[in-house]
Amino acid sequence: PKIITLPGDGIGPEVTAAAVEVLREVAPDLTFEERAIGGGAFDAHGDPFPQATRDALKEADAVLLGTVGGAHDSPWNALPREKRPESGLLALRKALGCYANLRPVRVQPGLEHLSPLKPGLARGVDILIVRELLGGIYFDGDRKIEGNAAYNTMRYTTPEVERVAKVAFWAAEQRKGRVTSVDKANVLEVSELWRRDVQALRDREYRSLHLNHEYVDSVAMLIVSNPGRYDVIVTENLFGDILSDLAAVIPGSLGLMPSASLGDGPGLFEPIHGSAPDIAGQGIANPAAAIMSAGMLLRHGLSRPDAANQIDRAVALALRERPTRDLGGQADTRTFTRAVLEALG
Amino acid sequence: PKIITLPGDGIGPEVTAAAVEVLREVAPDLTFEERAIGGGAFDAHGDPFPQATRDALKEADAVLLGTVGGAHDSPWNALPREKRPESGLLALRKALGCYANLRPVRVQPGLEHLSPLKPGLARGVDILIVRELLGGIYFDGDRKIEGNAAYNTMRYTTPEVERVAKVAFWAAEQRKGRVTSVDKANVLEVSELWRRDVQALRDREYRSLHLNHEYVDSVAMLIVSNPGRYDVIVTENLFGDILSDLAAVIPGSLGLMPSASLGDGPGLFEPIHGSAPDIAGQGIANPAAAIMSAGMLLRHGLSRPDAANQIDRAVALALRERPTRDLGGQADTRTFTRAVLEALG
Numbered sequence: 188p189k190i191i192t193l194p195g196d197g198i199g200p201e202v203t204a205a206a207v208e209v210l211r212e213v214a215p216d217l218t219f220e221e222r223a224i225g226g227g228a229f230d231a232h233g234d235p236f237p238q239a240t241r242d243a244l245k246e247a248d249a250v251l252l253g254t255v256g257g258a259h260d261s262p263w264n265a266l267p268r269e270k271r272p273e274s275g276l277l278a279l280r281k282a283l284g285c286y287a288n289l290r291p292v293r294v295q296p297g298l299e300h301l302s303p304l305k306p307g308l309a310r311g312v313d314i315l316i317v318r319e320l321l322g323g324i325y326f327d328g329d330r331k332i333e334g335n336a337a338y339n340t341m342r343y344t345t346p347e348v349e350r351v352a353k354v355a356f357w358a359a360e361q362r363k364g365r366v367t368s369v370d371k372a373n374v375l376e377v378s379e380l381w382r383r384d385v386q387a388l389r390d391r392e393y394r395s396l397h398l399n400h401e402y403v404d405s406v407a408m409l410i411v412s413n414p415g416r417y418d419v420i421v422t423e424n425l426f427g428d429i430l431s432d433l434a435a436v437i438p439g440s441l442g443l444m445p446s447a448s449l450g451d452g453p454g455l456f457e458p459i460h461g462s463a464p465d466i467a468g469q470g471i472a473n474p475a476a477a478i479m480s481a482g483m484l485l486r487h488g489l490s491r492p493d494a495a496n497q498i499d500r501a502v503a504l505a506l507r508e509r510p511t512r513d514l515g516g517q518a519d520t521r522t523f524t525r526a527v528l529e530a531l532g
Numbered sequence: 533p534k535i536i537t538l539p540g541d542g543i544g545p546e547v548t549a550a551a552v553e554v555l556r557e558v559a560p561d562l563t564f565e566e567r568a569i570g571g572g573a574f575d576a577h578g579d580p581f582p583q584a585t586r587d588a589l590k591e592a593d594a595v596l597l598g599t600v601g602g603a604h605d606s607p608w609n610a611l612p613r614e615k616r617p618e619s620g621l622l623a624l625r626k627a628l629g630c631y632a633n634l635r636p637v638r639v640q641p642g643l644e645h646l647s648p649l650k651p652g653l654a655r656g657v658d659i660l661i662v663r664e665l666l667g668g669i670y671f672d673g674d675r676k677i678e679g680n681a682a683y684n685t686m687r688y689t690t691p692e693v694e695r696v697a698k699v700a701f702w703a704a705e706q707r708k709g710r711v712t713s714v715d716k717a718n719v720l721e722v723s724e725l726w727r728r729d730v731q732a733l734r735d736r737e738y739r740s741l742h743l744n745h746e747y748v749d750s751v752a753m754l755i756v757s758n759p760g761r762y763d764v765i766v767t768e769n770l771f772g773d774i775l776s777d778l779a780a781v782i783p784g785s786l787g788l789m790p791s792a793s794l795g796d797g798p799g800l801f802e803p804i805h806g807s808a809p810d811i812a813g814q815g816i817a818n819p820a821a822a823i824m825s826a827g828m829l830l831r832h833g834l835s836r837p838d839a840a841n842q843i844d845r846a847v848a849l850a851l852r853e854r855p856t857r858d859l860g861g862q863a864d865t866r867t868f869t870r871a872v873l874e875a876l877g
């Protein structure tokens with residue numbers, strides 16, 4: 188199988204290289220091909236998602252992404268919207284048809300002290316957030332800024348709701364069987380459709396699962412004050428953006444948070460942390476999230492759960508034995524990656 | 533001055549009665565007139581915001597609101613949207629023209645242990661969230677559900693942005709002088725307008741204030757992992773709904789969270805907690821947030837800062853001496869209110 192790697196900007200290249208090393212170890216039959224994305228791609232090709240990258244995806248079995256974007260004051264942020272690094276990311280998701288973003292939020296046993304929450308609240312947290320990734324207010328359609336007014340439109344159709352809800356139900360079947368669908372149905376018509384369609388799908392095809400509906404403002408509270416109550420959360424694009432980032436702080440380090448984006452074609456796998464331009468190129472970035480994303484690639488992208496489990500165990504071990512600086516340890520990128528490789532073999 | 537009270541549903545009447553008692557003590561010249569709102573108003577008048585309530589507002593100098601809405605499985609939630617309790621609330625905000633919702637988030641010294649955050653993070657938190665309350669995706673205009681599709685439109689104009697930003701800047705002038713404006717300008721045109729207009733207003737009229745811009749997903753993280761970094765936060769309606777509820781968990785009890793909604797007419801003052809139908813009518817609800825909202829009424833609605841300060845001090849004392857059950861204490865509504873009255877006089 189062929190993996191397209193898109194290292195991107197900032198620490199992206201370093202952490203992606205670490206993830207590739209680990210993938211080579213557990214799955215020697217994989218081949219890798221690198222392409223450009225983000226700010227670097229704009230600098231080199233005038234486009235944050237160049238045609239050569241788009242073309243390469245056609246032959247991909249899965250895509251491993253690093254990070255995109257520059258510092259706050261990067262000249263990339265002054266470009267017109269469609270040239271900015273983020274636009275490359277949105278175009279990539281669209282080109283791959285990845286409509287379901289999976290964000291596991293797990294507090295590793297023994298690492299509760301990293302959480303901003305009290306240890307008693309953080310302990311045992313194990314949530315999977317499934318975010319719709321192509322529709323809603325992010326979609327290309329009705330949007331405008333003109334003079335003193337601007338608008339964007341949050342839109343969903345039943346097929347869009349159902350396909351992402353199916354991913355959430357499927358995931359819940361391998362977990363505790365509880366799905367919370369998040370909306371703002373007390374105010375928004377688009378949420379009324381969302382709620383109705385998710386419930387109808389559950390009643391038609393997933394009767395054994397437990398489904399409930401909660402408002403986004405309430406979930407924002409409860410995910411902090413009582414995170415243990417959630418198993419699988421499914422929600423639309425913008426709410427998912429906010430809630431998945433919010434939940435990601437619970438384990439205490441973005442350096443521990445992988446993600447998978449799935450659709451009908453090859454999946455996209457990436458750490459959720461940013462490009463951290465301040466430490467880029469120094470060899471000290473924590474590659475754990477990128478390596479865990481490689482694990483998700485094996486699990487969800489190539490259906491190799493055994494190899495994925497191997498990686499997860501090795502990362503957990505390395506985190507205990509060779510924590511990186513962001514976790515209060517001493518290990519640099521190299522040392523941590525070597526610890527993972529040793530734990531594997 | 534004339535105060536219209538809208539006790540509403542659930543524990544609303546109990547906590548509003550307590551707040552009125554306290555107001556009578558510190559401002560004997562106030563007169564009170566009660567009107568219906570929410571689910572009870574629908575039951576009695578077929579409308580969650582009846583004409584008699586609307587009419588009474590014309591003579592109000594300020595409005596003191598309790599809570600609206602029923603339990604999860606209340607028949608009110610099965611009504612058509614415009615008959616539901618929440619619609620009464622939205623119509624009330626609109627009728628009063630309250631475009632700026634002020635939500636102070638303060639961790640009281642000595643009450644850090646109530647926070648879900650580690651005490652070191654919770655200590656000293658003092659944030660004011662200013663939420664735009666009449667526009668954005670909540671507005672009446674372009675919205676539809678039809679067959680298998682639905683949409684809502686997030687819309688802003690420059691005057692709408694400027695009037696709420698002014699409230700935030702004005703508030704920052706009496707605080708630490710730092711404003712964070714929250715948007716999703718990397719994706720949304722409507723956020724591009726928001727960011728541009730807030731910055732332009734600062735550059736024109738509030739040069740002495742420090743203004744920065746952050747993305748909503750990032751703020752959702754930082755408000756939990758580093759709440760001490762914020763002074764005043766200003767944002768649009770939906771982001772404000774989510775972020776203000778999120779921030780409200782930091783002090784550890786919604787029972788401690790008042791709010792004020794300001795516009796060009798009389799202001800609206802209400803506790804942010806829900807109607808808690810499970811404990812309604814038992815006399816055990818914590819009235820602290822309603823009493824603190826009465827304090828905000830004196831401060832912002834009637835420009836009586838001295839009386840407002842008196843209330844704040846009395847509540848802080850009562851919380852230490854007679855904590856209610858939700859705070860791990862013994863006091864019921866009566867006992868707590870009496871403790872506030874004693875501390876006052």
Ligand SMILES: CC(C)[C@H](C(=O)O)[C@@H](O)C(=O)O
Nearest residue numbers: 273274276277428718719749
């Ligand atoms: C960079 C931005 C466009 C993106 C999003 O909002 O989808 C990011 O926040 C994310 O969550 O991956």
Ligand SMILES: CC(C)[C@H](C(=O)O)[C@@H](O)C(=O)O
Nearest residue numbers: 373374404618619621622773
């Ligand atoms: C009940 C609902 C309409 C309301 C809102 O979203 O504005 C509530 O969540 C609030 O924040 O006051």
